[in-house]
Amino acid sequence: GAGVSQSPSNKVTEKGKDVELRCDPISGHTALYWYRQSLGQGLEFLIYFQGNSAPDKSGLPSDRFSAERTGGSVSTLTIQRTQQEDSAVYLCASSTTAGETQYFGPGTRLLVL
Amino acid sequence: SQQGEEDPQALSIQEGENATMNCSYKTSINNLQWYRQNSGRGLVHLILIRSNEREKHSGRLRVTLDTSKKSSSLLITASRAADTASYFCVTLPGSARQLTFGSGTQLTVLP
Numbered sequence: 001g002a003g004v005s006q007s008p009s010n011k012v013t014e015k016g017k018d019v020e021l022r023c024d025p026i027s028g029h030t031a032l033y034w035y036r037q038s039l040g041q042g043l044e045f046l047i048y049f050q051g052n053s054a055p056d057k058s059g060l061p062s063d064r065f066s067a068e069r070t071g072g073s074v075s076t077l078t079i080q081r082t083q084q085e086d087s088a089v090y091l092c093a094s095s096t097t098a099g100e101t102q103y104f105g106p107g108t109r110l111l112v113l
Numbered sequence: 114s115q116q117g118e119e120d121p122q123a124l125s126i127q128e129g130e131n132a133t134m135n136c137s138y139k140t141s142i143n144n145l146q147w148y149r150q151n152s153g154r155g156l157v158h159l160i161l162i163r164s165n166e167r168e169k170h171s172g173r174l175r176v177t178l179d180t181s182k183k184s185s186s187l188l189i190t191a192s193r194a195a196d197t198a199s200y201f202c203v204t205l206p207g208s209a210r211q212l213t214f215g216s217g218t219q220l221t222v223l224p
Contacts, residue, residue, distance in 0.1 A: 041216065042201065042215055042216035042217050043156075043201070091155065091156070093156075099143055099144060100161075101146065101158045101161055102146075102148075102156075102158065103158065104155040104156040104157075105155060106155045107155055
């Protein structure tokens with residue numbers, strides 16, 4: 001079956017512009033996670049969705065970052081007024097439920113010039 | 114602060130040798146997972162060990178968990194060049210809903 005997919009795979013934008021990153025989780029997975037990974041670093045948790053519960057936004061670095069998950073499936077991570085320090089690989093993962101094995105997408109590589 | 118911390122940060126071995134990586138964490142956990150990340154690619158789940166388990170095997174992988182010491186080890190036997198990757202220890206703290214990743218061990222297996 002299909003795994004987690006993300007789009008676009010690469011995104012180059014200018015400082016100050018808004019970007020939207022998309023994640024399609026594995027069908028039936030109720031938990032969805034967004035992470036950020038800077039070059040050579042570990043993963044930084046951003047936000048977590050579980051079913052219809054309110055998302056855990058505790059990892060979002062600033063109010064320029066937001067995410068939504070429509071219909072319990074596809075999720076969009078939005079970064080407003082991008083800064084150069086936002087440049088990173090943004091990874092999405094899904095799992096059957098919270099705490100179980102996470103299946104990762106290939107990531108979106110964002111470069112803010 | 115980091116929940117899971119891997120040790121060593123980097124490890125270089127010859128093909129055929131065994132590689133051991135360690136992970137320490139701070140709070141109680143429900144489970145601990147190991148993931149692998151090849152350069153420029155996504156993360157791949159390797160193995161999950163629950164807090165009531167002490168050892169688990171999967172192919173050439175052996176994972177141990179010592180909840181009294183809040184530590185885990187990942188052993189890769191008969192290493193191959195294709196095992197070259199970053200390995201992350203990931204914990205699910207008992208009171209939290211998201212997994213917390215350490216900064217990883219970079220393993221290089223020389224042919």
